[in-house]
Amino acid sequence: MKKVDVLIVGGGPAGLAAAVELYRKNIKNILIVERENHLGGILKQCIHDGFGLTRFGETLSGPEYAKRFIDQVEELQIPYLTDAAVTGISGDKVVTVVSRNGLEKYQAKAVILTMGCRERTRGALGIPGERPAGVFTAGVAQSYINLHNTMVGKEVVILAPATSG
Ligand SMILES: Cc1cc2nc3c(=O)[nH]c(=O)nc-3n(C[C@H](O)[C@H](O)[C@H](O)COP(=O)(O)OP(=O)(O)OC[C@H]3O[C@@H](n4cnc5c(N)ncnc54)[C@H](O)[C@@H]3O)c2cc1C
Numbered sequence: 001m002k003k004v005d006v007l008i009v010g011g012g013p014a015g016l017a018a019a020v021e022l023y024r025k026n027i028k029n030i031l032i033v034e035r036e037n038h039l040g041g042i043l044k045q046c047i048h049d050g051f052g053l054t055r056f057g058e059t060l061s062g063p064e065y066a067k068r069f070i071d072q073v074e075e076l077q078i079p080y081l082t083d084a085a086v087t088g089i090s091g092d093k094v095v096t097v098v099s100r101n102g103l104e105k106y107q108a109k110a111v112i113l114t115m116g117c118r119e120r121t122r123g124a125l126g127i128p129g130e131r132p133a134g135v136f137t138a139g140v141a142q143s144y145i146n147l148h149n150t151m152v153g154k155e156v157v158i159l160a161p162a163t164s165g
Pocket residue numbers: 009010011012013014015033034035036040041042043046084085086087114115116117119138139140142
């Protein structure tokens with residue numbers, strides 16, 4: 001079993017920022033595990049700008065903002081795995097990772113969970129039948145358009161809960 005001081009689950013901006021901060025505090029035996037084939041998390045598909053004003057004092061797109069952190073991780077040579085999903089964490093911090101290398105286990109002293117949030121699909125909400133086919137979550141629609149260059153439709157209705165205030 002491989003040993004790491006800190007295993008970070010998820011290579012989105014939170015996981016990358018955590019890794020950089022740990023490294024600067026001299027905790028260097030780190031591993032970031034990301035299930036997708038690129039680091040960056042949801043920001044890969046947020047191609048509009050407006051990110052980075054607080055941290056970098058300039059307006060960046062999501063991918064540009066994520067790249068700032070990815071570059072730091074690369075420069076510091078912080079180890080990471082992509083195409084690798086964490087499928088289990090035991091009470092004594094043994095982390096199971098599934099990737100093309102097969103099933104591997106890591107004994108960590110600490111585990112940081114930075115898996116972001118997940119939208120629930122109509123399947124997860126238990127809406128049956130074919131009638132809701134063509135109903136997408138915002139994240140899926142954004143992914144089709146911004147990452148896969150595919151329109152979800154021409155006539156679109158956006159349904160969102162009303163906010164107060
Ligand atoms: C559709 C959509 C649009 C958004 N637009 C904006 C916006 O315009 N502005 C804004 O500020 N915020 C926006 N957000 C919020 C955005 O999620 C956060 O700003 C930011 O991406 C959160 O970073 P994070 O690292 O916490 O999570 P994420 O970016 O979601 O990263 C989490 C990572 O963990 C990985 N992961 C999850 N489970 C596992 C596992 N078991 N094993 C390995 N890896 C795993 C995921 O693949 C992902 O890469 C949006 C979110 C969504 C869903």
